[in-house]
Amino acid sequence: MNVFEYVSLMKEKNTPFAIAGVVILCLFLLVIIFKMLGGMRRGTWRQLVRTGMVVLAAVASYIAAEYMSNHILGSTENNIKTVENLIPMLEAYVPGIGDIIRNVLLSFDGEIFETVILLPATVVFIPILATVIFFVINLILKIVRAILIKIFHFKKAKKNSQRLGCALLAGVEAIVWIIM
Secondary structure: OOHHHHHHHHHHHOOHHHHHHHHHHHHHHHHHHHHHHHHHHOOHHHHHHHHHHHHHHHHHHHHHHHHHHHHHHHHHHHHHHHHHHHHHHHHHHOOOHHHHHHHHHHHOOHHHHHHHHHHHHHHHHHHHHHHHHHHHHHHHHHHHHHHHHHHHOOOOOOOOOOHHHHHHHHHHHHHHHHHO
16 A cells, blocks of 8 residues: 555545544655755765764664663562552552452453553653764764864865765655654
């Protein structure tokens, strides 16, 4: 299914979620287009370094998110034990609530429980961490660039003949940000 078939299918459904999906798709396409236009004006090497920084930040944030999710999963078993300890206190205030809480906890499959706990943490954690990593890498590279310019007296390039390549690299950068 291509984009145009998707949009026409969503128009036929005419539900708020379908309309929101089309709006989000249009916003993603606008982000990609504007990033590509910005990449056309940026130099080839600058865009290549920037795209590399974004990919590095994305990979590092996914690795860190996996580490964090394993850490959170290790603490979920302790949280369940804590909830079991809290049930008698809750029953003192609301009789019968303990059975309801136990049934809810037992009805969750282990994987569903992990997903319910990890999904919000991962959805919030990955973009924030990727942005922080990107800014740190960007700051370090700006400092290195300033030092290299002072030492070797580099000058800015006069022309940029590979505008299409820069635009494609910027498009890849935008897609990586959107995926995160």
